[in-house]
Amino acid sequence: MSCWETIADYGLRSLGIGERLLPRDNFTLCQQVVLIGSGMLWNIYFGLISLVSGFFLATALALGKASKVRVLRKLAEWVIFLFRGSPLFIQFFFAYFLFLSLKGVSPVFDPFSSAWLGAALVLFFNTAAYSGEIFYGALMSVPKGEVEAADAYGLSGWPRFRRIIWPTLLRLSWPAYTNEAIFLFHATTLVFFSGFPAWQQRGDALYYASYFADKTFNPFVPYPILAGYFILLTLAIVGVFGIVNRRLNRHLPQERRARLRLRRGPLLR
Amino acid sequence: MFAFCTDPETLSGLSWLSCYLTTGKHLSIYVSVGTVLLLLAITAPAALLFGFGGAVAARSPLPPLAWAGRGYIAIVRGVPDIAFFLFFVIALDQFLEWLRHEWKCPDWEGSVWQGSDFVVCAEAKLPLSTAAGWVHDVYGFAVAVLTFAIVFGAFAANVLYGAMRAVPRAQLETAEAYGMTRRQIFRRILVPQMWVYALPGLSNLWMVLVKATPLLFLLGVEDIVYWARELGGAKTPRFTDYPHPDWRVWYFGALLVFYLAFTRLSEVVLARLTRRLARGQATLGGAAQGGSA
Amino acid sequence: MKTILLGTAIVVAGAGAALAQDVVRLGTEGAYPPYNFIDDAGEVAGFERVLGDELCARAELTCTWVTNDWDSIIPNLVSGNYDAIMAGMSITPERDEVIDFTQNYTQPDPSAYLVMAGNEEIDLEAAVIAAQTGTIQANFVAQSGATLVEFASPDETVAAVRNGEADAVLADKSFLMPVAEEGGDLVMLDREELIGGGIGMGLRESDAELRAAFDAAIQSMKDDGSLNALLEEWQIGATF
Numbered sequence: 001m002s003c004w005e006t007i008a009d010y011g012l013r014s015l016g017i018g019e020r021l022l023p024r025d026n027f028t029l030c031q032q033v034v035l036i037g038s039g040m041l042w043n044i045y046f047g048l049i050s051l052v053s054g055f056f057l058a059t060a061l062a063l064g065k066a067s068k069v070r071v072l073r074k075l076a077e078w079v080i081f082l083f084r085g086s087p088l089f090i091q092f093f094f095a096y097f098l099f100l101s102l103k104g105v106s107p108v109f110d111p112f113s114s115a116w117l118g119a120a121l122v123l124f125f126n127t128a129a130y131s132g133e134i135f136y137g138a139l140m141s142v143p144k145g146e147v148e149a150a151d152a153y154g155l156s157g158w159p160r161f162r163r164i165i166w167p168t169l170l171r172l173s174w175p176a177y178t179n180e181a182i183f184l185f186h187a188t189t190l191v192f193f194s195g196f197p198a199w200q201q202r203g204d205a206l207y208y209a210s211y212f213a214d215k216t217f218n219p220f221v222p223y224p225i226l227a228g229y230f231i232l233l234t235l236a237i238v239g240v241f242g243i244v245n246r247r248l249n250r251h252l253p254q255e256r257r258a259r260l261r262l263r264r265g266p267l268l269r
Numbered sequence: 270m271f272a273f274c275t276d277p278e279t280l281s282g283l284s285w286l287s288c289y290l291t292t293g294k295h296l297s298i299y300v301s302v303g304t305v306l307l308l309l310a311i312t313a314p315a316a317l318l319f320g321f322g323g324a325v326a327a328r329s330p331l332p333p334l335a336w337a338g339r340g341y342i343a344i345v346r347g348v349p350d351i352a353f354f355l356f357f358v359i360a361l362d363q364f365l366e367w368l369r370h371e372w373k374c375p376d377w378e379g380s381v382w383q384g385s386d387f388v389v390c391a392e393a394k395l396p397l398s399t400a401a402g403w404v405h406d407v408y409g410f411a412v413a414v415l416t417f418a419i420v421f422g423a424f425a426a427n428v429l430y431g432a433m434r435a436v437p438r439a440q441l442e443t444a445e446a447y448g449m450t451r452r453q454i455f456r457r458i459l460v461p462q463m464w465v466y467a468l469p470g471l472s473n474l475w476m477v478l479v480k481a482t483p484l485l486f487l488l489g490v491e492d493i494v495y496w497a498r499e500l501g502g503a504k505t506p507r508f509t510d511y512p513h514p515d516w517r518v519w520y521f522g523a524l525l526v527f528y529l530a531f532t533r534l535s536e537v538v539l540a541r542l543t544r545r546l547a548r549g550q551a552t553l554g555g556a557a558q559g560g561s562a
Numbered sequence: 563m564k565t566i567l568l569g570t571a572i573v574v575a576g577a578g579a580a581l582a583q584d585v586v587r588l589g590t591e592g593a594y595p596p597y598n599f600i601d602d603a604g605e606v607a608g609f610e611r612v613l614g615d616e617l618c619a620r621a622e623l624t625c626t627w628v629t630n631d632w633d634s635i636i637p638n639l640v641s642g643n644y645d646a647i648m649a650g651m652s653i654t655p656e657r658d659e660v661i662d663f664t665q666n667y668t669q670p671d672p673s674a675y676l677v678m679a680g681n682e683e684i685d686l687e688a689a690v691i692a693a694q695t696g697t698i699q700a701n702f703v704a705q706s707g708a709t710l711v712e713f714a715s716p717d718e719t720v721a722a723v724r725n726g727e728a729d730a731v732l733a734d735k736s737f738l739m740p741v742a743e744e745g746g747d748l749v750m751l752d753r754e755e756l757i758g759g760g761i762g763m764g765l766r767e768s769d770a771e772l773r774a775a776f777d778a779a780i781q782s783m784k785d786d787g788s789l790n791a792l793l794e795e796w797q798i799g800a801t802f
Contacts, residue, residue: 085532087480093521100725186349198712214696217636217660223356231347293603359641385660386768387641502717505740508595
């Protein structure tokens with residue numbers, strides 16, 4: 001069987017499209033690369049959906065933590081503490097348990113015990129908590145002068161936030177947020193590993209990597225393939241976030257832009 | 270543990286619980302809490318050492334060294350820790366044994382790879398097959414620490430690399446003007462100054478490290494998660510004196526409390542450390558007062 | 563024949579003793595009663611613990627027990643972290659390519675289904691069936707028409723039937739038996755699947771001498787009936 005056929009058979013296997021049975025013997029390198037790559041679709045899905053949706057909750061949490069209203073502040077602080085303070089591993093366990101109990105209450109909750117929704121929800125809260133803390137830190141360091149200038153121009157409330165505070169907040173937090181995004185994509189490997197069951201052998205990249213490690217009894221081929229995919233994914237994230245970063249900073253003079261880049265390290269999550 | 274525990278079936282309520290919570294198996298989970306704390310205590314400085322080495326290498330003017338340092342940071346940071354743990358420990362163990370094999374048994378004929386088997390001479394086994402059980406445990410633990418240190422060393426290297434570059438150039442130039450050599454500048458100015466820039470990143474790294482400890486069981490160390498699963502699973506009366514249904518929720522709940530409490534404690538300590546380090550340092554706040562080294 | 567084989571075993575033990583007393587490390591999972599599990603004292607226990615200790619005594623070897631995650635139990639054997647696997651591992655052609663097995667010390671154990679009481683009439687070809695990841699049962703369900711749902715541990719597969727995620731769980735009969743016997747909500751179906759071969763002890767292919775020693779010890783236990791007594795005591799499948 002040529003490698004092209006393998007791609008046709010297994011390229012979308014993780015979504016349930018293509019050959020129903022996984023390869024059982026005479027494993028080729030091509031099969032491993034294709035199936036693990038197919039599983040990467042899930043990692044990318046989980047990462048993207050929780051990153052994009054989590055961004056909004058993160059902003060809300062950061063504002064909540066900075067709020068003068070005690071209830072809002074306490075609520076945001078607790079959400080951030082709960083999700084930043086416990087291992088994702090344990091969060092998945094409790095979420096799965098909770099969704100199963102909710103299923104008994106109403107059929108509305110049925111899809112939540114499947115990974116595509118349940119795990120995405122956990123990752124959404126998890127990344128929102130981490131990014132919320134990053135955004136809060138950046139919000140606290142928005143220069144007072146910028147806010148005062150906005151006041152002087154007669155901006156207040158939503159327009160002031162939208163046009164002055166928010167862009168600066170993003171600019172300041174972007175390097176740390178990049179790191180958070182990398183961590184988030186890495187964390188998606190935990191979904192099927194310890195959290196949610198895999199249905200009909202549709203799993204993520206780690207699921208297929210351990211399938212092959214289990215069948216060939218050789219961990220030294222599938223896991224490095226998985227590692228290679230993630231290095232590529234990480235490079236892609238760094239690239240995309242770098243483009244956004246340049247856009248966020250394009251109004252700054254050259255030398256200050258350079259200085260901002262230097263701060264990337266210390267702001268790691 | 271207690272004298273009245275000989276016949277648990279007759280017990281109920283608190284006395285049953287006190288017996289249940291002091292079985293040999295439960296003592297193991299209490300010991301494993303210590304294991305996790307010990308791992309953190311050793312890994313943190315070890316990772317810092319790896320990170321320091323990585324950062325210095327990445328800054329090196331020698332291209333091969335710089336590539337090695339940057340490659341280490343980029344590759345290890347780019348891979349999910351879990352994927353790394355799944356094959357790296359076995360590889361590391363084999364590498365160490367192979368080194369010892371080359372040293373101890375130079376006359377060995379044939380390859381260390383026999384089919385799918387990895388075979389080294391008996392003198393090179395790590396630990397020796399004659400060693401006591403606890404030696405094996407310590408060795409397994411040490412390999413786990415080393416693996417953690419390598420992984421988190423890459424993250425620490427990234428933080429320290431950034432921190433070294435964040436030290437104001439003016440300070441280094443001043444030192445140069447005073448006639449200090451490169452080495453002197455590095456030791457007396459750069460390293461003492463960089464910590465304050467590195468601390469926020471290192472604090473975060475510590476938090477991430479704490480939350481990575483549930484992956485220890487992948488490295489063959491019986492940690493709290495292993496025992497929580499083992500103890501929490503449903504037990505039938507045939508195999509235990511303390512049968513119970515699925516109690517994993519309670520055990521994982523205890524783990525949750527443990528991690529939250531540990532995070533809170535870390536936050537308080539780190540906040541205090543940050544304030545101490547920032548005092549009189551050339552940070553944004555301190556710079557206004559003219560900052561001294 | 564028996565005495566000759568036992569003689570070899572002693573010679574092997576003697577050869578090992580030249581290097582101070584060698585300790586044979588036995589790897590197991592510790593999560594698969596009645597084959598192997600961790601008892602209340604935190605020690606490895608179960609059918610294989612008793613059997614393994616007896617085999618070591620007969621082969622005059624000093625043995626210790628090590629627990630290891632099921633997923634990496636074979637890679638750790640071939641890389642030399644322990645010397646033999648006794649973990650309820652069925653002898654399969656795929657595994658036999660990578661490691662060596664002794665003769666089987668259990669008869670092939672049929673796999674059985676466990677369902678909720680009242681759900682016995684279920685159509686197993688169209689049902690959702692839970693199995694542990696990486697087991698022969700998971701492979702079997704993947705090939706049948708049923709919907710496979712995989713969990714990391716045996717416990718979770720049983721829990722999945724209780725909470726309604728799966729209609730049935732497929733696992734070794736002797737593992738499911740105690741769960742069904744407990745009474746309550748789960749019952750075992752009459753239908754059984756013959757999937758695996760018997761269970762044997764796994765060893766490195768380069769360790770032919772150790773394998774011969776254990777093989778002889780197993781044979782001697784089969785011959786004098788002590789293995790059958792153990793199988794009955796632990797209620798593991800048919801006797802020899």
